[in-house]
Amino acid sequence: MRKQSVNLWAVLVCVVISQIVPALWYGAFSETWIALNGFTMDQIKAANSPTPYLASIVSSSFTAYTIAWIFTKIPVKSVITGFLTGLLFGVVFVLFEIIVKDMFSLRPLMLSLIDGGPRVLVYSITGAILGIWRKYE
Numbered sequence: 001m002r003k004q005s006v007n008l009w010a011v012l013v014c015v016v017i018s019q020i021v022p023a024l025w026y027g028a029f030s031e032t033w034i035a036l037n038g039f040t041m042d043q044i045k046a047a048n049s050p051t052p053y054l055a056s057i058v059s060s061s062f063t064a065y066t067i068a069w070i071f072t073k074i075p076v077k078s079v080i081t082g083f084l085t086g087l088l089f090g091v092v093f094v095l096f097e098i099i100v101k102d103m104f105s106l107r108p109l110m111l112s113l114i115d116g117g118p119r120v121l122v123y124s125i126t127g128a129i130l131g132i133w134r135k136y137e
Contacts, residue, residue, distance in 0.1 A: 004075055006068040007135035011061070014068075014126040018060035019053075021125065025118035036111040060122075067123070068130045082131015083124050090123030 026033060034044060067086065076082045095116035102112040 002136040004072040005135050006065060006072060007130070007133055010130055010133040010135075011064045011068050013133075014064035014122075014129055015057065015060045017125055017129070018064065018122045019056065021122050022056075022118040025114075025121070029114045032110070033114050036108055036114070063123075064126055064130075067126055071127075071130050071134075076127070076131045077134065079128045079132040083128040085131070086123040086125070086127020087120065089127070090120035094119045094123065 034041070067089065071082065071085070074085070076085055095112075098116040098119075099109065099112040102109075102115075
């Protein structure tokens with residue numbers, strides 16, 4: 001029986017997608033997100049730093065690699081199983097945590113959904129990609 005291993009090319013594709021999806025998502029919800037956070041356009045323009053983007057790339061790299069590694073242990077062997085497992089991880093481990101944190105911070109639920117939505121999508125897409133694009137030794 002062949003042993004499944006982490007496909008680094010698939011992980012790299014997932015990292016790239018994890019940068020694109022939130023950019024599109026926040027582009028669509030930017031006005032609502034800015035209003036719910038109480039920011040002004042001047043504050044947004046002044047906060048022009050590459051640090052959050054670098055942190056996002058590093059975080060996405062660890063996340064995609066970890067999901068790929070977990071999928072070799074479960075094992076996940078199809079696009080549907082990968083998508084559903086990614087969706088489950090995204091909702092349970094990310095969205096629910098964002099909602100609880102925001103509840104304690106007295107933030108609106110809509111803000112939690114805007115902030116958690118792209119992560120759930122990214123986890124689902126990552127799961128689908130890693131579920132179908134497997135590597136064997």
